[in-house]
Amino acid sequence: MKLPEWASREEIYNPGSDRDYFISRSLLRLVSILTALRSQGLRPARSIGAAPALLAVVFAIVLIVLARTTAFLWAVLAGELVLLCFQRGRQLRRALSAALAAALFCAVIVAPSFFLGNGRYAFLLPCKTFLTVTVLMLLQENLAWHELTGALRTFHVPSLVIFILDTTLRYITILGQEASDLLTALKLRSVGHNPDKQSAMGGVAGIMLQKSHQLSQDMYEAMCCRCFTGDYIAYDDGRKRLFSPATVLLILALLAYVYLFIRLEGVFS
Known part of the structure; x- marks a missing residue:
């Protein structure tokens, strides 16, 4: 059987080069978010209940925000460093990277206040941001x-x-x-140069x-x-783990920080 001329004719197609940087970055970002959500939902149950941990985080954030001296902030930093020592490498990297990024962003925002004579209070804001984000990341990394x-x-x-x-x-x-x-x-169907990328994403x-x-x-x-x-x-x-030894230890640590806040900040003086 003889093939027609159009079927036997050799064609040379050289698609023009194009960039799919936006598609690749969007795809990688979505995959990272999905991986984080799925890994957080499949985490094993901890010895501490979610309700006491959430209550302790809320109280810790309130104390950090109300602090006016660096002494109490150093005490909170010491406690967070102890908790970070028990985290895995990947969890430690995520927590510290998020906290440092938030603190750096806050420092850039309050940088002009150093030239206006408010350097002491401006220094407290990035420190409080770092401590607050760190305690939130610890909660997020340990509880589903x-x-x-x-x-x-x-x-x-x-x-x-x-x-x-x-x-x-x-x-x-x-x-x-x-x-x-x-x-x-x-991405798989994008062959050659696509001049109308907005239509594809639309x-x-x-x-x-x-x-x-x-x-x-x-x-x-x-x-x-x-x-x-x-x-x-x-x-x-979390009622089965409401009064576990880890929960009791967390409550005692929170009471100790409340006592330090009262003494260092001079609440009743």
């Missing part, structure tokens, strides 16, 4: 997100608020995976909007089928 949302029931947070937070975190993971698949498909954004609407509609229909009345049952409220 479903434990943190479940611990909010201890503080009588409305069930609907907890349900919205928990559902939002779950759907961020689902939509992030969908966006990652779309960006991977776009298509991805439109598909994500439709997927989000579909997921929200499916969620609404599923809640109606299950006769959802607004009562959200937490996955783990």
Whole structure:
């Protein structure tokens, strides 16, 4: 059988060079966020309950913000360094990188105050930022997100608020995976030079909007089928670990910091 001329003719196609830096960076960023969310949700249960840990972090942040001298801040830094010594290398790197970046950003913002005669108080702001972000990163690196949302029931947070937070975190993971698949498909199908990159990314954004609407509609229909009345049952409220030895040690450490704050800051003097 003789092939037609158009089928047997050799064609040479040399696609022009193009840059997909934005697609690659967006894809890598999405993959890193998805990995962080999934690793946080699969963390093993700790010996300390989520509710006492969350309460201790809130009290620690309040004390750090109200501190007016560096003596108490040094004491808080010493306690955080002790906790950082028990973290793994990857967790330690994430916590310190986030805290140092936030402190550096705060230092850049308050830098003009050094020339206005307020250098002493301006120095406290980056230090407080570093300590606050560090204690939040320690909480985030050691407790799963479903434990943190479940611990909010201890503080009588409305069930609907907890349900919205928990559902939002779950759907961020689902939509992030969908966006990652779309960006991977776009990258694999991008051959040659594409002068209209905004149209391609607009298509991805439109598909994500439709997927989000579909997921929200499916969620609404599923809640109606299950006769959802607004009562959200937490996955783990941490009552079994509420009075563990680690929890008692955490409460004692928090009371010690309250005593140091009263003595060093001269609250009742």
